[in-house]
Amino acid sequence: MKIFFLFGVWWFVLVSAIGLLYAGEQEIDIRRTIEPGNTKPIWVSMSGFTGEAAQVLQFDLYVQGFGFTNADAAQYLISGSNNGNLQGRATDRFNKSSLVSKAYSGASLRRQAHAFADDFVNAIPQHKGIALTQIAFKNDTGRNSEIYTADFDGHNAHPVTMDNTIVAAPCWVPGRKALYYTSYKLNHVDIFHQDLLTGERRPFARHGGSNMSPAVSPDGSKVAMILSRDGWTDLYVCNANENDPKRLTRTPEDESSPCWSPDGKWICFAAKLKERRSLCKISASGGEVQRISTVGVLNPTEPDWSPDGKWIVFTAMMGSFEICVVPPQGGPVIELVPGEDPSWAPNSRTVVFARRTASGRNLSLLDVPTKQVKDVSRVSGSNSQPSWAR
Amino acid sequence: MKLTNFSKLILFGLIVTLPAVGCRTKSSYLTGLPKTGTTGSVVDSGIGKALPDDGNKVKSDDVTGTSFADPNLRKDWPRDREIFQADTVHFDFDSSIIKSEEKPKVAAVADYIKAHGSDAVEIEGHCDARGTEEYNRSLGERRALALREELIRLGIEASRVDTISYGEDRPAVAGNDEAAYRKNRRAEFVLEKHQNLVGLNSPVQNNDPNK
Numbered sequence: 001m002k003i004f005f006l007f008g009v010w011w012f013v014l015v016s017a018i019g020l021l022y023a024g025e026q027e028i029d030i031r032r033t034i035e036p037g038n039t040k041p042i043w044v045s046m047s048g049f050t051g052e053a054a055q056v057l058q059f060d061l062y063v064q065g066f067g068f069t070n071a072d073a074a075q076y077l078i079s080g081s082n083n084g085n086l087q088g089r090a091t092d093r094f095n096k097s098s099l100v101s102k103a104y105s106g107a108s109l110r111r112q113a114h115a116f117a118d119d120f121v122n123a124i125p126q127h128k129g130i131a132l133t134q135i136a137f138k139n140d141t142g143r144n145s146e147i148y149t150a151d152f153d154g155h156n157a158h159p160v161t162m163d164n165t166i167v168a169a170p171c172w173v174p175g176r177k178a179l180y181y182t183s184y185k186l187n188h189v190d191i192f193h194q195d196l197l198t199g200e201r202r203p204f205a206r207h208g209g210s211n212m213s214p215a216v217s218p219d220g221s222k223v224a225m226i227l228s229r230d231g232w233t234d235l236y237v238c239n240a241n242e243n244d245p246k247r248l249t250r251t252p253e254d255e256s257s258p259c260w261s262p263d264g265k266w267i268c269f270a271a272k273l274k275e276r277r278s279l280c281k282i283s284a285s286g287g288e289v290q291r292i293s294t295v296g297v298l299n300p301t302e303p304d305w306s307p308d309g310k311w312i313v314f315t316a317m318m319g320s321f322e323i324c325v326v327p328p329q330g331g332p333v334i335e336l337v338p339g340e341d342p343s344w345a346p347n348s349r350t351v352v353f354a355r356r357t358a359s360g361r362n363l364s365l366l367d368v369p370t371k372q373v374k375d376v377s378r379v380s381g382s383n384s385q386p387s388w389a390r
Numbered sequence: 391m392k393l394t395n396f397s398k399l400i401l402f403g404l405i406v407t408l409p410a411v412g413c414r415t416k417s418s419y420l421t422g423l424p425k426t427g428t429t430g431s432v433v434d435s436g437i438g439k440a441l442p443d444d445g446n447k448v449k450s451d452d453v454t455g456t457s458f459a460d461p462n463l464r465k466d467w468p469r470d471r472e473i474f475q476a477d478t479v480h481f482d483f484d485s486s487i488i489k490s491e492e493k494p495k496v497a498a499v500a501d502y503i504k505a506h507g508s509d510a511v512e513i514e515g516h517c518d519a520r521g522t523e524e525y526n527r528s529l530g531e532r533r534a535l536a537l538r539e540e541l542i543r544l545g546i547e548a549s550r551v552d553t554i555s556y557g558e559d560r561p562a563v564a565g566n567d568e569a570a571y572r573k574n575r576r577a578e579f580v581l582e583k584h585q586n587l588v589g590l591n592s593p594v595q596n597n598d599p600n601k
Contacts, residue, residue, distance in 0.1 A: 138523075145559070166559045169524055182527075188461050189527075189554055208458020210531045210555045213524045226528055228553065231455020231539075233531050252455075254486070256528035270525060277484075301525045315522050340522045385523055 034349075036311065036325045036334045039369035041067030042124075045074035049113075053082035056113035059153055060131040063350055063365040063374050064121055078120065082109060088116040090123065099123035110155065128347040134389045135343075135352055136160070136170035136179055137363060140382040147181050149196070152345070152352070152388070154363060154376030160194060171214050172389040173240075180204060180214035180223060191225055193240075205238065205245065215258040215267070216240070218307075218390075222284065224248075224258035224267045235269055237284055248282050249289060257302045260284070261328065262309045268292065268328075270301040270314075279303050279314060279326070293330035297322065300333075302341050307390055308348035313368070315340040323353050323366060336371055339364065343388045352376070354384040456539070456548040464510055464552065467582045474499055474511075474579035479537060481575045484521070486532040488540055496537060499579050500544040508584035510550040513537050516578070518571035519558045530555035533577045552582070 044066050049057055057078070058068065071077055076099070080088035086109060090099040100119045104112035111132075118129030133152045138145050139159070147170045150157035161167045165184040172179055178195045185192075186203070189210035194201035205211040209228030216223055220240060227236045227245060233254045236245040249255055253272040260267055261281075268281045271289070277299040279292040294300045297316035304313050311325040316333070321340040324333045339353040349368050354361045355375075360382025364375045477495040479488065488496065503511055515530030534553035541551050561574045 140559075166556070168527070168557075168559070184554075186461075187465065189531075190461075206461055208461050209535070209553050210527070212527050212531070212555070226524075228458075228531050228535060230457050231548075232535060233528050234455075250455075254525075254528040254532035257522075257524045301522050317521060317525070321522065341524075 034369050036368045037336050037371045038334075039065070041065055041370050041372065042076070043067050043069045043074045044076040044078055045069055045071040046078045047071075048079045048081050049086075050082060053086055053109055053113045056110055056153075057117055059374060060114060060117035061121075062372055063367050064127075064130065064347065065349060065367040065370045065372065067370075067372075076120075076124075080116070082113070085109075086112040086116060088120070090120045114151075130345045130347050130350060133346060134172075134176060135363070135376075136172060136181075136387045136389070137383050138168050138170065138385040139379045140360065140384065141380070145381075147179065148379055148383075149179075150376075150379075152365070152376075154378060154383075157377070157379045160196065169213050169385055170387050171216055172387055173216050174218060174220045174390065176389045180216060182212055182214070191223075205243075207245070213257055215260060217260050217264045217284070218262055219264055222264075224260065224269075224284070226255055226258065235267065235282065237267065246286065248284075248286055259304045259312075261305050262307050266305075268303045268305055268312060270303065277301065277317075279312065279330075281328075291330070292326065292328070294324070294326050294333045295331060296333040297324055297335065300324070300326075304343050304351070306344045306348040307346055310348065311368070313342040313344060313351050315342065321356070323351070325368060336368065337366055337373055339366070341385055342366070343386050344390070345388050346390045352386040352388050354386060455535075456542055458552065459510075459549040461552075464512075464582045467510070467585045469512070470581040470583060471578075473502070473581045477579050479533075479577045480572065481533055481577070483518070483571070483575065484529070486529065486536045488536055493540070496540045497544060500541050500546055502581075503541070503546050503550065506584075510552065510582040510584075511541070511546075512552040512554060512580045512582055513541075514560075514578045514580060515553065515555045516560060516562070516574060516576050517558045518574040519561065519566070520571065521558070523557060523559075527555050527557035530557045533575075537577050537579075 042065060075093055076090055077093050078090045085105045087103045089101040100123050102119060104115055114131035117131040121127045121129035130152055134149055135152050136149045139148050144164050145166055146159045146161045147167050148157050148159050163183050163185040167181055167183045170179050170181040180191055180193055182189060183192050190203050191205035191211045191214045192201050193204040205225055207227055207229035212226040214223050214225045222237055223240055224237050226233055232252050234247055235249045235255045235258055236247050238245040255269050255271045258267050258269040265284055266281045267284050271280045273291060279294055279300045280289050281292055282289050299317035300314050302315040312328050313325050316322045316324050320338055323336045323339045323342050326333045339355045342351040342353040344351050351366050352363055355364050361384040362375055362378055363383045363386050364373050366373050477499050479492045479495055513534040515534035517526035517530045538551045538553055542548050563570050563573045
């Protein structure tokens with residue numbers, strides 16, 4: 001009986017598919033579908049660049065979903081030279097249009113190559129270059145950890161703290177002018193605010209218990225964080241220029257890792273609900289906690305909401321650690337690559353994450369649609385908890 | 391060309407049909423997920439199930455908790471890490487529940503604090519490295535808070551119990567096996583000695599467990 005039913009289903013599918021196929025041949029589908037983990041790279045060919053300039057361009061484009069091929073198979077043709085300064089051209093092979101043709105001067109050759117990568121990517125509709133962006137991360141040297149900032153590829157890394165203790169969980173203020181992070185400097189777990197231009201810093205949250213996991217709202221006006229000052233680890237939100245944390249959750253369970261929706265209305269975080277580790281969201285002005293279902297994986301944690309609002313990237317702890325995405329309303333999860341603590345780039349397609357190796361953690365970049373991954377340049381020590389400046 | 395499409399179509403048909411067959415063998419595509427081991431405490435992945443009865447809404451438990459003293463109050467008090475060394479409490483994976491065999495240690499600490507009315511205690515929460523970092527920082531704090539509640543239950547004033555979470559950043563032992571993990575899932579008690587003459591005689595000791 002069941003077998004007959006299955007045959008019926010099969011034939012139904014077959015017949016409808018034939019119908020669709022013939023209907024489909026009438027028009028050419030020109031939309032480029034962007035599906036996490038299942039999208040083909042955009043093919044480019046590159047010629048004329050050498051050494052560091054060629055390496056930088058390849059790295060920059062690869063982590064933004066481009067693949068390299070020869071000129072007669074590519075959609076975009078990139079050419080140029082880097083004798084002294086860098087010159088670059090890019091054309092669309094299909095409609096023969098020129099996207100960019102430019103000579104660069106000043107700064108380093110590295111920076112010129114990044115600038116050209118951005119000019120090319122920005123010329124493609126619905127794309128936003130990230131080659132001149134920055135990341136912050138935790139660098140653990142064994143006994144202590146400090147916060148570093150670097151170019152998005154890990155180059156030009158500089159420490160921004162020298163506390164000689166545990167410093168963790170950096171988070172950028174929009175506009176790259178300042179960072180929030182957790183430091184144990186005062187023999188206590190406190191959240192600090194540090195101005196990156198003046199170097200000035202101040203304790204932002206120093207309440208009884210532990211003050212953890214700062215997350216700045218997209219407009220910079222509020223900070224979500226995990227405090228235990230009232231006796232349990234709960235989610236709080238505070239105005240950036242005041243000291244008036246408002247308690248949003250009231251549970252004995254351990255909430256962690258808040259992040260904001262791009263419109264600033266929601267705070268997403270990890271919590272234990274009814275004995276089950278879940279992603280949750282709550283209105284930034286308070287209200288009921290809502291579960292975000294993550295069908296297919298266990299123990300979701302460390303959410304980060306994409307700037308375009310379409311996906312939440314997070315870590316699933318399932319013996320190993322997996323970088324996953326789920327729509328903000330919840331649903332089936334797309335598992336991408338092994339890793340933890342992902343943070344979205346401003347382009348809403350690349351994420352930086354940490355990967356465990358035999359010698360500690362290392363940062364990598366992942367282009368979510370194509371699943372293309374590259375390691376970033378490492379600072380001596382264990383690099384983790386990356387935060388992408390947006 | 392059409393023939394190729396047709397063979398693709400047959401494949402497509404098969405692919406669409408297969409899950410229907412798979413239903414009878416219940417989520418066969420999930421065999422890759424560990425059922426126990428490091429995610430032992432989670433038994434329900436929720437896969438293929440409807441949302442709980444209350445849908446997406448989860449009512450907060452409305453637990454008030456017990457507030458802390460000002461963190462500056464005992465900032466410069468000398469710390470004694472030795473005195474409660476034997477009383478380190480260990481926890482199960484992903485758990486902050488105080489096991490019954492650990493409760494006598496908490497009682498011993500409570501007795502000491504009761505007998506030394508001007509001293510206070512700081513509880514350090516620690517985790518093994520199998521969680522992510524901020525998850526562990528919250529879990530470590532949750533472990534310290536569980537012990538704090540127990541001390542309060544045993545009659546210690548809330549204002550005399552501080553907590554600090556080190557997450558996975560200060561393991562007791564190195565290593566990536568269960569023996570090491572078991573030792574690292576812990577909370578340590580540190581005595582905060584009452585100090586009136588701050589900075590006169592005794593140097594301020596660093597609170598960091600490994601200094």
